[in-house]
Amino acid sequence: MKTKHIIPILLLTAISSTSFISCNGTSVDTVKALDSNYENENKTIELVGEFDAPSFTFSSGNSKSISMNFVVKSHPFSSEKFTAFSVILPTGTEKNSVLFDLPADQKNYTLKNFYVFDKNGEKINLDSHTTFKMNGTVHYSELEKPESDREKDNFSYQITDVSFEKN
Numbered sequence: 001m002k003t004k005h006i007i008p009i010l011l012l013t014a015i016s017s018t019s020f021i022s023c024n025g026t027s028v029d030t031v032k033a034l035d036s037n038y039e040n041e042n043k044t045i046e047l048v049g050e051f052d053a054p055s056f057t058f059s060s061g062n063s064k065s066i067s068m069n070f071v072v073k074s075h076p077f078s079s080e081k082f083t084a085f086s087v088i089l090p091t092g093t094e095k096n097s098v099l100f101d102l103p104a105d106q107k108n109y110t111l112k113n114f115y116v117f118d119k120n121g122e123k124i125n126l127d128s129h130t131t132f133k134m135n136g137t138v139h140y141s142e143l144e145k146p147e148s149d150r151e152k153d154n155f156s157y158q159i160t161d162v163s164f165e166k167n
Contacts, residue, residue, distance in 0.1 A: 027072035031082040035155050040138040045159070047072055047084060047134050048167050051098075051126050053111055065090050066098050067158070070134055086158040087136060095121045096163050119165050136162040 027047045034040060049072035070084040089098040099115040106113075111127040124130050136159035142150050 025074050028074045028082050031072055031084050034084060034138065034157055037155070038140050038143060040157075041140050041143055042137065044135055044137050044161075048131065049073065049084075049134070050129055050131060051087070051114070051116055051134075051164075052083070053109065053114055053126065063091055066100060068098060070159075084159060086156075087134070087162055088158050088160045089116070089162055093117055093123070095119050099123075116164070119163050122166070124166070131167045132164045133167045134162060134164040136160060 027049055030040070030045050030047060034045075047070055049070055052069040052071050054067050054069055065088050067085070068087045068089055070087045071081050072084070073081055089096065091098060091100065093099055095117055096119055097117050099117070100109070100113060101115065102109050102113050111129075112125065114126040115123050116126065116132075117123055118132070138157050138159055140155065140157045142154045142156060
């Protein structure tokens with residue numbers, strides 16, 4: 001009797017894992033493309049992964065946005081990570097925003113100091129390592145220059161107009 005229950009569970013687990021892996025494989029491919037060509041200029045992309053604290057942040061109390069990192073993996077157990085840098089989120093407590101909460105007596109920040117509010121307004125601490133589906137529009141700063149002044153290997157970008165939800 002146990003065999004009858006194990007096979008459907010294994011089958012369901014395999015199907016779920018396959019769909020998750022294929023989705024994240026697409027995210028990895030997208031991040032690699034962001035760092036190697038301009039094909040995503042002004043396009044809305046979708047990534048599945050986790051927000052990460054930025055490498056550096058300065059908060060004067062007047063900042064209207066924070067440039068976050070978004071980390072994707074090819075599959076859930078992979079140690080290999082790919083990072084989309086410069087995911088621009090407005091600061092505050094509105095939907096699709098980030099709150100940086102650093103007590104005055106604390107000098108260094110961790111993920112515990114960051115909260116995001118998803119497209120439904122749910123407040124989520126980044127230390128929970130929640131997986132999100134994130135959409136945003138890509139803009140390459142190099143393409144703002146006259147073509148004769150562009151560096152062909154500078155793929156610095158920002159992802160703006162970001163929307164995200166728990167995956």
